[in-house]
Amino acid sequence: MARKSRPQVTIARETLDRLERLADGMLARSPDLAGRLLDELTRARIVPAAKIGADVAGIGSTITYRDEATGRDQTITLVWPEDADIAAGRASVMTPIGVALLGLAAGARFTWETRMGETRELTVLSVSPPEADAPAA
Template sequence: MSAQSETRRIGGRKPRVVISAASLEHLEGLAEDAMARQPDLAKRLIDELARARIVSDAKLPDDVVAMGRPATYRDESTGQEKTVTAVSPEEADIAQGRMSVFTPIGIALLGLAEGASFQWEA
């Protein structure tokens, strides 16, 4: 996955997002809890969840970024690859490769399939 602008678009379209039903309630709760403190991030997460295809855990494809799954992404501008595991904010420790799903890049990566790309401005 490439990271270069905040618009998760491929050829003008946003890439597909797939979320497990088991994660949906937890992610909605994170967004609701953060609405007063970080409304922009909370809204971004809610928007992504609203457009996501929700599937059972058993039907979540193995190549989709999900809570607790390691994922490798590449910054096309630097060529640097990073492997992270999306976790709840209280479990985050970037030094250990555990990235909060409630960060701009965590929200952007959540639900993307292998090979998806999006633009991101740092």
């Protein structure tokens, strides 16, 4: 299947090693998802966290995005796997939506494949940086 051009991905250098280890650890259990994350990391612009704009999704960011097919907006906070709690709106970076949103800036539009194999077009509406007073993970 031909892919549209994908939006720029920017990853904090400080999180790169952990993301690579998570992807490597998932290769046996979920090779497609691990491969997607590794692909995103390979094409990402890697910069120090202090140089990443506040509107770029990273661990701890709160992201609002729209499913263009349904017009439905959803807000999640992107977290490490051990902090995930979908009922509380905390999505693991090691889920399809977590991999898809990681490193994207507000305004990015991208194609995303759900766990059920459906293809959706999503638009990042806003990204809020992690709360300064949030507990350290």
